[in-house]
Amino acid sequence: MQATGIGAQFRVRQLVLFLKFTILISQPTNFNIMTRTNTKRERLILAAQRLIHEGGYNQTTLADIAQAAEVPLGNVYYYFKTKDALGQAVIEAQLREFEQLVSELDRLGEPRARIDGFLSMLVLDCDTIAAYGCPVGSLCTELNKSDSPLAEHASALMQARLDWLTAQFAQLGHDDAAELATQLLAQVQGAVVLTQVFRDPKLITRQVATAKAWLDDIA
Numbered sequence: 001m002q003a004t005g006i007g008a009q010f011r012v013r014q015l016v017l018f019l020k021f022t023i024l025i026s027q028p029t030n031f032n033i034m035t036r037t038n039t040k041r042e043r044l045i046l047a048a049q050r051l052i053h054e055g056g057y058n059q060t061t062l063a064d065i066a067q068a069a070e071v072p073l074g075n076v077y078y079y080f081k082t083k084d085a086l087g088q089a090v091i092e093a094q095l096r097e098f099e100q101l102v103s104e105l106d107r108l109g110e111p112r113a114r115i116d117g118f119l120s121m122l123v124l125d126c127d128t129i130a131a132y133g134c135p136v137g138s139l140c141t142e143l144n145k146s147d148s149p150l151a152e153h154a155s156a157l158m159q160a161r162l163d164w165l166t167a168q169f170a171q172l173g174h175d176d177a178a179e180l181a182t183q184l185l186a187q188v189q190g191a192v193v194l195t196q197v198f199r200d201p202k203l204i205t206r207q208v209a210t211a212k213a214w215l216d217d218i219a
Contacts, residue, residue, distance in 0.1 A: 041079045041089075043069040048090050053135040057087060057142050057150075087150050091157060094136060098160050111168040112219055115184075118165075119208045122188065126201035133196040136161075137189050161185060172219065180218070187211055 038046065047069035051060045062083055066073040080086040101121070105114040122129065132138070136157045143151040162181055169177035191207035194200075 040069070040071050040075060044071055044076060044079060044086065045089050045093050048086050049093065049135070052087075052090060052139060054132050057139060057148075058146060062086070084148070084150055087148075088153060091139075091150065091153050094157055095160060098157070098164075102164055111171040112215065115165065115168050115215060116212060119188070119211055122192070123205050123208050126195065126204045129192055129195050129204055130199050130201040131196075134189065134192045137192060158185075174218070184211060184214075 044065060048060070048065045051064055051068055055064075062076050062080075063073055065086065066076050076086075080089065101118075105117050108114050108117055136154075140151070140154045140158055143154045162185055165181035165184060166178045169180045174180055187207065188211065191204050194207075195204040
């Protein structure tokens, strides 16, 4: 077992990073705060993200999204001709958010610290996860069940996380980086599902701690 070597300086930087994560994660939920500063298109995407996360893609209508975004329903079709077009925009927005998250994680320097930050993000959002699950995992699962044409596009959200984790394990010198990345992501997603099923935020916190201990063992 090798010590992580994360000192006080990293912990300060991590705290700052967590605050940025909190802002990033809360954008769809705190939508009403954003309505006056965002364009109608941005407001529609933010509202769609929140409503799809809370109620599912199939149950969310364009009328629901228009009302939440405070945009007349007729105007929605100017920006998005179909619900799937808006769904595609939501997927693209989530990809951009993950890219922003990764750019912040990259500032941490060492791959072990980056993975630690990635896992800690889940703890910050544990209450939302307990209420609604993972916005990425839930969307991918629902779209695949209904054989939606968006399913393949949505899978890119999970693939981006898998690719990033694989790169981190490779930088740590593991020849089986892809397998380790899959194992960690599967553990995390399983913990997210159980957290939502049992409505227990502490469950994801415990599982993240277990994942971090596993990382220490293989580092």
